[in-house]
Amino acid sequence: MELYSFISWLLYSSLMGSILIGLIIVVRWVFANRMSANWQYLIWFLLILKLLIPYAPESSLSVFNIFSHLTIQNLAGDYFKTQDNEKTDQNTEKKSSMIVNITDDYSLSVTRNFLNFRDVIVFFVWLIGVISLTVYTIHLTIKQKCIIKKSLRANDSCVINLLEECKHTMNIKDNPVLIESPVIRSPMVMGAIRPHIVLPTGIIGHLSRTELRFILLHELAHLQRRDLYINWIISFLQILHWFNPFIWYAFYQMRQDRELACDAYVLSTLKPDEYKSYGAAIISFLEKYSSSAYDYTIAGLANGSSHIKKRMVMIASYKKETAAGVIWGVLLFLLMGCFVLTNAQETSGAAQTGKSSQLNQGTAYEDLSNYFQGYDGTFVLLDMEKNHYQVYNDANSKKRVSPNSTYKIISALVGLENGVLTDENTQLEWDGTVYPIERWNRDQTLSSAIIYSVNWYFQKVDSIVGKTRIEDYLKQIGYGNDDLSGDIHDFWVESSLKISPIEQVEMLKNLYTYEMPFARRNIDIVKKVIKLSEQDKVILYGKTGTGIVNGNSINGWFVGYVESEGKVYIFATNIQGKERADGANARNITLSILKDKNIL
DSSP: OOHHHHHHHHHHHHHHHHHHHHHHHHHHHHTTTTSOHHHHHHTTHHHHHHHHOSOOOEETTOGGGGGGGGTHHHHHHGGGGGGGOOEEOTTOSOOOOOOOOTTOOOOOEEEOOSOOHHHHHHHHHHHHHHHHHHHHHHHHHHHHHHHHHHSEEOOOHHHHHHHHHHHHHHTOOSOOEEEEETTOSSOEEEOSSSOEEEEETTHHHHSOHHHHHHHHHHHHHHHHTTHHHHHHHHHHHHHHTTTOHHHHHHHHHHHHHHHHHHHHHHHTTSOGGGHHHHHHHHHHHHHHOOOOSSOTTOEEGGGGGGGHHHHHHHHHTOOOOOHHHHHHHHHHHHHHHHHHSSEETTOOSSSEEOTTOOOOTTOEEOOOGGGGTTSEEEEEEEETTTTEEEEEOHHHHHEEBOOGGGGHHHHHHHHHHTTSOOSTTOEEOOOSOOOSSGGGSSOEEHHHHHHTTOHHHHHHHHHHHOHHHHHHHHHHHTOTTOOOOSOTTTTTSSSSOOBOHHHHHHHHHHHHTTOSSSOHHHHHHHHHHTEEEEETTEEEEEEEEEEEETTEEEEEEEEEEEEETTEEEEEEEEEEOSSSBSHHHHHHHHHHHHHHTTOO
């Protein structure tokens, strides 16, 4: 995972976590009277899972679908949009094919900048926070080891026997070490590998046997419930998301709820007539001791001192959980899991999914995987006469990716419409910049610029037209996400502008039927320049596109349409991969499919 992808994921994950925190709070408030203390604690595990799992399946049940209109992923990624503002690598040694052929695919590698200056500052601020909290956590761990090392092991036979009795009550097989320390003020457990129950020095002599039993049961309950391990996981997530106050609050609340759940666990082992005594013992301790400020890797009796009233209410009203209550809690947990542990449909992954990518009911889904060996690809075909779609890989057909050079169709239209270009012979002067593709190093007409996919020609057109006008046209024709936040010269090259294969087909359909806000003459000129071949009354129009990042071809396009004996077929093929996913291979795959379908 690239660094910027990691940070983008981190922000997205943090944002989703914040939304989930709000939902958990609402659910706990709505079902406060029906959720036991244990389930009020367990429901926070949904947040842990959400923050730990890097990817989640898309689902129509996902609660995040309701936020899709806010383009949440984009909000999280706004900061990183410029991460994709690759600059053309003029000095790259990787060159596209030099064969002068109308069907060749010409493209240049782009280089992803590690981070720009602003991003470097933000990244290092985040890193400083992570390092600071990590150092602090290590300091606490060392401090704990010192406490354990300097403490005296409890050797009173009555206390040891009581501990064994409590272990039997809790059905604990492990052998935690019981020690006394003069530097702590409250009983606690620490040491994930070899747990220790630490009591303040002298406390044993001031407690009755019953009170000491309750204290030991409470600390053993922490061990039985594996709270120390959960603490470490929470600590890791808290360090990772240190910048998010909602997550800090959530984990603070989770620790408070853990004490309630721990109390409930102890009560479940006691007789009802002991509940009052247990409550009295807890009050006595919480009134005397305060919790540590940030000892989040330990678990102790006094951690919940600020919620003493809540703990007393729970203890006073405690009833053993029934089987029906357990089933209800499990169902609620699973139901919420379905809603919050899945992603909104069509919004996950690096590619954004087109909202308008809806096909008619006559769509046929077919398996064309044999054509896409080694690629994650999709193929969309529209039979204009029947208004019938054929789709391979429905999910990918709706995912938006960079259009790369297929965008030049739009650039040409906009250039013609705004008078920057007059016809297919409009010549623009080469500025002398030497490109690795020799065909680019000369003056170009619109026709030659399309044939050789000359980037600088369309960059010049776009610069003259301007972002504002281009954006207006993209919005009018519904071109993908119409996001031009990238650089004016390459927002369409693995940058901010993205479009799905289905949207490509819709765009070409509108081009073919002149249902675009461009003059008919200008559309005809573009149709002329993207014409690839004509044979036996079969005419092929198309444009390839290739995204080469850091020397690897990762995103290949071939879009266009076929006129064959009065029928028109519009197609879009996209292939994704770590290498050799380029326009040429997308074109070859497309031609094979069209031939096998007897369209070519």
